[in-house]
Amino acid sequence: MDYDAIVIGAGSGGLSAGGILASRGLKTLIIEKSNNVGGCASSFAADGYQFDVGACIIEVPWVHDWFYERTGRRREDYVRFIRNDPLYELVDMMDGNRYLMPASFEGVAGLISRFSPRDAESFLKFCRKQGAVMDRFSEVMMQTPQGRIRDMLRLFTKYPRILGSMKYIMSPYSKLMEDLFEHPFTRRLLGTPAVIGGLPPSLQSGFMFWQCYAEHVGMYYPEGGMGAVPRGMAIVFGEFGGELMMESEVKRVIVKKGKVKGVVLTDGTIITAKVIVSNANSKTLYERMIGEPDVPKAVIKGLKSYEFSPSCAVGYLGLDYKIDLKAQHMMVLADSRLLELFWSKMFDEGIALGESVGLISSPTFVDPTLAPAGHSVLTFITMAPRHLKGGRWNDIKWDYLEKGINMVDNLYLPGIKDHVTFKTIATPEDFENRINLLNGSIYAYSMSIMSQMLFRPSNRSRCIKGLYLCGASTHMGSVPGAVASGIMTADLALNELEKVV
């Protein structure tokens, strides 16, 4: 065997799995298709600017600390996080008014109480009781593999208090907002996380309130841009003798008699290993990189049945001035009915709405070194369908970018379009082509209850021995979700390897 372990993909999940495996003395190779580590959470440089490819918010920072602790290191020595405060500047779509979303719970309550003191009280009470319970549960969830019924039972026995919150978890997010808050402003203010969580408010679980809660526990941005996070993990991996093979794509996983033997790259190179950890999307892995008969029909049927999480288009702008901002991030506040409408136009009808709800991030607000002196960087993320009704992304992407710039100019930052010195865009199709992000979906599969935990692909393959899976398509999508899945998957693989040894 050439290696003890091969990791396919250097995304957040692959790097954390690779780092843990290498730190335990295993001869490990990570194979990455692109010329950059981090996948959705990487950065790229152009015209003197540093841009975040996709992810631009760090929540649940303890997961990153966990990775470094597990490898006997301190996160601060590799990457430093800067706390966002305020979290967002919000533009209310109803009247154009602007608000700053404070970082502290009390600050948010203060903002809400301008409209409804009762809602402010309700917010604080719900955060204290349910928010804290959901936060603790997600901590347990991130540390527990969820592939088998026994794992699920373990999850609930580790934190039985969550059963008392089932009422909220089973409730649609929109209903939770209606029940808790009386004022439409509060519902708009706290309703948007549902969409960021990957589903419209009527389909999203009330559990997503946790996302809202977690933001106020702490939302961060890494010094040096998002790419500093995977780079830090890659450095740790290298320190333990791990090898990183860039710009090489795995085409097939070799399986013999139900057990993995190695991988074949697109150039035909064969590399063998005792175990394979895949950070590639699980559907791509099983359907295209392995296929029948090694993968049973039932598994293929399960994979085909998944609905995808939303896809996004990202506009990247280099600006020749220092933007006058009040927060790194900007977002619109929209009524839940409007959010539903946008959602169905985009993801049911396949219409690309340039002015769609999204997120604006200007990382130079917290780290000016990401642009030449006196310049700024700005990215805008808009939800956008992967498959367009009657068209292709390549035909409309530059128009879409212009529409997006106009939207930013009109809604958020008037006058910005006169300062653009560099601009480019990544569409869902680009994400798919560049980093194999299937369907361009930001969290892989849908975030609905029926696609989570037991019903998401297992970290230890159930049909092929020696095959392990990590990343957003096996765990709750997001950077911390992917990092946590990598750590757990590495532990499962280590268990097997230790048994073999």
Added chain:
Amino acid sequence: MKRIISNTLSIAFALLGIALVAGGFMGFRLGIDQNRAVVTYGFLVGNWFMLACAVLFPFAADREYRKIKRRLLLLLSLLSILYFIYFGVMWTLLGETGMQVSITILFMLLGIAVLFLAAVDYIMGKEAYRPMTIDFFKQLPYAYFRYRT
């Protein structure tokens, strides 16, 4: 008005479900003639009740839920007709124990299905829960296959 009809119907289904489960429980204690009477009356009343509901009550449901409600009710009516046929065919072939076992198993299963319908109908009657519930049922048939992944 719609809400009242819808809630009443859910309660009626819950009662019917409980009655069927109770009938199943009792099945083992009754003699063959009594069990035949349970089958005859149980199905005559239950069947017609459900068919009538399938025809009449979907109109009391909100538009987007009407089709689903009709389908659910028709499905259950069909199931109970199949039961009726089964008992019709087996009327003379089943002995006392056979009848008792059949009634216990089949009534209990049908009762649970009707109780389930009552619960679903109650939840679906609430507009806020409907999209999530429909989505859940759309994905439910794949649960096993997803578990296999």
